[in-house]
Amino acid sequence: MLDVMRTVAVLAYDGMSPFHLSVPCLVFGNQRDDRYDVLVCAEEPGSLRTNAGFGLTVDHGLEAMERADVVVLPSWHPGRAASGVLIDAIRRAHERGATVVGLCIGAFLVAASGIADGREVVTHWRWAERLQALYPELAVRADVLWSDLGDLITSAGTAASLDCCLHLVRAHHGVEYAEQLARDIVVAPHRSGSQAQYIPVPVPPDPTDDVIEKAMVWARARLDQPVSLDEWAGAVALSRRTFTRQFRARTGSSGQAWLLRQRLDRARLLLETTDHPIERVAGESGFGSSAALRHHFHAVLGTTPQRHRQEFAV
Template sequence: MRNPIIAAVAFDGISPFHLSVPCLVFGADRTKLGLPRFDFRVCAAEEGPIQTDAGLSISVPHDLSALDEADIVIIPSWKDLEAPLAAPLKGALERAHERGALIVGLCLGTFAIAAAGLLAGRKATTHWAYTDQLKALHPDIAVDADVLYVDEGDIVTSAGVAAGLDCCLHIVRARYGAEAALRLARHVMLSPHRQGGQAQFIERPLAPTPTADRFAKALDEVLATLGEAHSLDSVADAAGLTRRTFTRRFQKTTGTSFGDWLADQRVALAQRLLEQTDKSMDMVAFEAGFGSATSLRQHFSARLKTSPMQYRREFSRHAPSDRAAYSTVL
């Protein structure tokens, strides 16, 4: 079985930081973390060294033919947002998409994918400061300015700068499992999982306060006891806040609602249990706080577009011997 081929498209004037995002996630040997050895290729339409916007020059080893074999094609950013896409790149993106490669636009890279005509009638995002421009240029795209990334199955787009790292980790998690993504996040010192629906802006308190400490401790307690019941009122009480104040502070701190955050944490725990243990679906549901296998299945379907059983088959090291034992549960 060949190594997965990841092609990142560079161009004259690219930001070294934006190019470094896919390099960090896919460009190094991560086999010790349980990931495959990626065949990572940086390519460009231009010949010879390209100049970055930081004054550095980069020797790019591949041309656009790298897209013809790639399993994942990543556009880390883009320039000349209103100019038509050059025919060679447009054709390479169309061919890659048609044969089933995953197309990824990080930050302004969404503009290149849109210019190739691949986002018509779809949902997408980009850096919040450019969402109005994306809407104006491509009114047939449902632009969501309030999320970190959008996964449309065969095309993934992200918000700006650091959200590109969240998006790449999301791709790792979707293809290689939550535990591998967690190990990678820990290795490169990133937040292990920020859901795509989380807001691009997150307001945070200016300084620690005793109330803020109680707020953080209340959330830590929830994370340590996900299998138990946690109502909004009980957690707000533990934080020493009224329900309304807690709700407002939680939204400002995390960019999402308490209910969505709690469900996301429970799904992430269930993913790890399915990957690392051979516990029954009922036990996984109980320990993750869902109460029943039915509820677990509903949350997996809504958030991961798969079932717990299918997830276990794809990512669990226990799957071959346990498949028959669990087939009657789901």
């Protein structure tokens, strides 16, 4: 696949957290082969303060949004009213076809722009109630990590922002490339957007006591085989009921939903990196048949295995 250079405009503003700004710059700017051109921009370029005791110098104004393929709003002050100039810049970029990404409380800017009216928006659980009160026309979610509506992507807090940006890289350049990038910046290669934001599970006193992590390792080694819930629970010496409860508490997902995502990622990787027939890809990723693989591809990813291969084959 011929990769297209994409321009990413990332908004900076006076008094922002540099950590929030660093997330999209790290993910989209950490490229060894120039797949993204990252432009940090501000309504008034020049010297900006941060809340961390040091300043920033921003070279680009909001005109960067006029030519961006992706506009990232990495955060905002919930109590600060956005200027008409900034709101207009976001709206024009969206109308032109740019993907707008609101990370964490950047969802407040998304909401203020009106581009999400009547639609779903994700934000940090701590700010969700306030956002919903200010913008009752939105469907505000605080129970998932991120949401991708195609032209609009929103996410929860900082760690979820990393997941969200990696999801966009995966959509642009495929699983293998996104996993290489995740390894470079030492983060988990994939957390599903449907995972819960806040999972109140205690950290095991000894990592070797984490039976759910052991169960995940066991299942990943057997993605090409049928895995029943009873067999899976038995592999870590738990009853089916206890395993199901602990797995959801640990991951925010059911075991079968997690396993399906692992198999889809295995299938995507095989499609990108091999010329195996679709039937073989289905077998090696645990779907059993090409029909089952096509069904789940369409249901979860909105595409077909063949089209995915055409777009992302190395």
